[in-house]
Amino acid sequence: MRPQILSMLQVVKEILVHCASISTREERQAQATNTGNDGVSQDGQDGYTDNQRLRKALVSLCKDGYMEDDSLGPKFKEIASKICRRQGKSFKYLKSLLV
Numbered sequence: 001m002r003p004q005i006l007s008m009l010q011v012v013k014e015i016l017v018h019c020a021s022i023s024t025r026e027e028r029q030a031q032a033t034n035t036g037n038d039g040v041s042q043d044g045q046d047g048y049t050d051n052q053r054l055r056k057a058l059v060s061l062c063k064d065g066y067m068e069d070d071s072l073g074p075k076f077k078e079i080a081s082k083i084c085r086r087q088g089k090s091f092k093y094l095k096s097l098l099v
Helices: 003-032 050-066 073-086 091-097
Strands: none
Touching: 003 050, 003 073, 003 091, 050 073, 073 091
């Protein structure tokens, strides 16, 4: 399998598993507390945690890299759809995480 395809597989899995759980956990923390940093430790001077920076990087890679590229976009959508189905999710769900 080509390296690009392998990296797409890993990125999609990471977003579905890791980023979805980060997003859910941070939303709960934000709702539970209304402090200056929403109860989340901030690791960097930019005010983002490592998990938030990882999520932003993965989302950017998908949105601006794979999905916008004419040659990679269709393959990414095909791979992402298959992985989503195996995880019991829809491609639409994956796209909702890419915000």
